[in-house]
Amino acid sequence: MSEKQPKKTGAPRPTGKRQLAGVSTTSVSAQKAATPAVARKNPDEKPGGGVAAFIPEVVAEMRKVVWPTAKQMVVYTVVVFAFLIIMTALTAGVDALVRAGVEFVLTPR
Numbered sequence: 001m002s003e004k005q006p007k008k009t010g011a012p013r014p015t016g017k018r019q020l021a022g023v024s025t026t027s028v029s030a031q032k033a034a035t036p037a038v039a040r041k042n043p044d045e046k047p048g049g050g051v052a053a054f055i056p057e058v059v060a061e062m063r064k065v066v067w068p069t070a071k072q073m074v075v076y077t078v079v080v081f082a083f084l085i086i087m088t089a090l091t092a093g094v095d096a097l098v099r100a101g102v103e104f105v106l107t108p109r
Contacts, residue, residue, distance in 0.1 A: 049057065068076065
């Protein structure tokens with residue numbers, strides 16, 4: 001009656017709300033909620049559940065989010081700033097080259 005556990009290797013498994021391998025991640029209620037409007041039994045039911053169901057649906061979706069740790073956020077922020085610095089330098093370099101080329105062509109000799 002034991003489930004098959006994956007063999008442990010050098011890399012740790014990701015944490016969060018993840019299922020064991022081979023177990024379905026879709027529940028029956030989620031499957032019913034994803035049913036198209038034409039296949040629903042109640043034709044008066046609004047697609048998406050209407051305005052009143054919006055906030056509870058948002059809360060339910062936010063609970064599914066696997067949030068990054070503080071260390072991951074610092075790394076992501078540093079990567080973004082490094083990318084911005086590189087792209088700014090690249091754009092400034094191309095701008096300077098184009099400006100020099102235009103001045104060379106338009107300058108009377």
